[in-house]
Amino acid sequence: MNRYLEGNYAPLADEVSTVDLPVSGRLPRDLNGLYLRIGPNPRTEVDRELHHWFSGAGMVHGVRLREGRAEWYRSRFVASERGAPNTNVLSHGGRLLTLIEGGKPPVEISPDLAHQAIWDCDGTLSRGFTAHPKIDPATGAMHAMTYNPRFGSVRYVVLDATGRATHTSDIEVPDGPMVHDMALTATRVVLLDLPVTLAAAQRRGAAGLPVATFPFNWDDQHTARLGILPLSGTADQIRWIEAPRSFVFHVLNAFDNPDGSLTMDVIRYDTMFVRDINGPGDATPRLVRWTVNPATGTVNEEPISDHRVEFPRVDPALTGRPHRYGWFAGFSPDGLLITDDVNRDPAAGFGTGPLIKIDTTSGQTVVYDYGPGRVTMEPAFVPRPGAIAEDDGWILSVVHDGTVDRADLVVLDAAALDAGPVATVHLPSRVPFGFHGNWVDDRDIDAARSAV
Template identity: 25%
Template sequence: MASELVREYETSIRENNHPYMSGAWAPMHREYNATDMEVIGTIPTDIDGVYIRNTENPVHRPLGMYHPFEGDGMLHMISFKDGKATYRNRFIQTNAFREEQAAGEALWSGWTAIPNMSKRPGEVQQPGLKDASSTDVIVHAGKVITTYWQCGQGYKLDPYTLEDDGTVDWCPEAGISAHTKLDENTGELLFFNYSLEAPYMHYGLVDADGNLEHYIPVDLPGPRMPHDMAFTENFAIVNDFPMFYRPDALEQGIHIPMFDKTKKSRFGIIPRKGKPEDIRWFEAEPTYVLHWLNAWEEGDEIILDGYFQEDPFPAKMVDHVPPKYAMMATFLDLTTLGARLHRWRFNLKTGETREEKLDDEYLEFGMFNQKYAGKPYRYAYSAKPKQGWFLFEGLVKHDLKTGEKTRLDFGENRYGSEAPFVPRVGATEEDDGYLVSFITDMNTNTSEAVLVDARRIEDGPVCRIMLPERIPSGTHSTWANGEDIRKYR
């Protein structure tokens, strides 16, 4: 392996029993460039592009209770072309990261810290929190864009070098939530944000060249905690779930989530460049959805697939972690929350909502061929959560036409994440390509990148590429085709 250690950051974190600062979640603090890595199998020659995953890597000992979503963002990138692979990882150079590096200590406490212990003003929608930009990642107009779940800036990096390129110049004052959505067919980027002040949400659209083209308020009854959005060819879909901060606590400046099961879920359907008065609201069964899969139009209906939580606010806490971490660990356990693949149908003519469960298995963090985003699709690839943990131990492929289901298990004590679909160069069929993921192997304390034939995921990886160091579990990832990136270079 040709591996260059580019930089190592000093850390004040010591060995601890925090379930999300140890084990598979133990942070790394080295940045590498690596080529000629050990390969088990053969890297396919018919893929061209980059796979990038965001991870949480706290550098300094946290102030108060640490939540894994607050760790400093670090990107891991592996590029493929002509049967060769190159790996790099870099911390995202957010304003907060630079300030804490200069101070040599943590300056912000987390969203679960009561009372707030931050030493600097907050940067996101909840007061007192830093913008770690550690949640989501996407490639748009030739640049990587990272975002934070609590609505911060959009940070830009080069897709191949991960060189810092500042922030997007179209970011509104209210910020950008994680889960911006790219329409590969138009090049447009759809986004939303949310806040503690009226109108509580906005929706926007950025054109293929990175210019803010559309931005409107979405009036909600009060502050909410949305996490994702979806789109079809002609519409954007936002949500108003009955998950929000307790009003009595919020008046005291304390942010305690609650779920009101007496209230319906609401879905706002907006023409892509529609006005606030064009928004149509549809009601459905109360739930919370962390992530959507896809949506499309069919006759008078809009069909939306996502992961319905059957118990968004469980009363019973997990008991396999130290008691002080039990509540946090419970709300990170997708099996306890009961996340299952689900379908909603919204009739634009009658205003009726119909919904159905698509699978009884606990699943989340779904991916599909992005050429079919906003259109009818057939294949979905979901991550299988480990019971009791925010870890993923396998992948499940659904054929939504036949109902067939196949799976790949990563193996004992081996954890991956959502696995983007990688189209074969020149492919014409929806599932003609690969799935890609980073795997953390706690048996050997190593990590690897794997490519899996999307048509036969049960066969296991076609190749395994060994990385220079074990990387921690993380959140979201993306695939960008090399041809699309090079249009902007």
């Protein structure tokens, strides 16, 4: 059995459209915009033995909120002749972009999800983009570490606030590493060159062992290292530092320190894709802080929390700047990746996947449990207009309810999770466990209306 094709991992066959969604509670009238989420949703039969969770066409899900109403929900397949983005969806430079890594350019979608077209930034992204670009809040520039294993290099790309390419630099790396995320500070970018590689999958195949449709495996021969460059730096400026032997899908945030070092809060795994070649289900995540010192060439690691968390989010206004809080999806046996029985409710027969808020300075945590059978996906933090405090805003996340096999969009007060939902938008169908989503404010929607 391939668990990534079962339960709420299973793909949906049809697109859905509905209007005037029922809401429990009261939606904040300041939440005017579009919540978007995307994940893999294969449209055709797949090899059940070799299918990898990261493979398959993407399906984007959208919920339109305006003036206290949930106007509509729509789900649409995203596909083009040059790929099917399935990993992230965000707004930049007046465009709504669906993203994937490993060699495929973004596909732009219209705000009503009705139209789509490839966008390769006049050829700059023709050899691929990334799932996790970082936007500098001071300049609006988007920084990205893009990779295509065929080229034997990672391309550092900078797009300005309008989406115009202003910088590219190719950085040679051996073995074709998987580079899912990166780190950005106010002055530097960090390339994560870690031991999950295409070369390891190729060696596995040459040995006659099965290789999944997403061809990356743990690489015992590849050194874990971080490459540090100045903003808009070039390959000859990179400073390589050996990192703790591990794999990182996601960086919560990073920032510069007065002594010239930098801090990275990351979700680390001791290994990845060793036994479970179809997904990340055989590894345990830990939130740790890496203090990277280019002067000494060292990385010091300290644990932040014992909670098993993933899909980290921070206030986007603090990207690359010192932060205190992070919001995370907590792992559950029936939801996100973990396969043991922790958090299982024997009465309901389902697991619970809570939202977890962590104070990274003290390690203090607040856990909000959505209830038996309910599993949150990645949270998104939306600041309240005029907010001053770092956690003055809302958390939006899609929550799967295994008791009825359906999803809700749940709104919580980011500073008072214990108070329970501010509002719950009841969606007409389930939303498969996927990857990433973001809030797009009305101002960005207006900018994107004529883009596609």
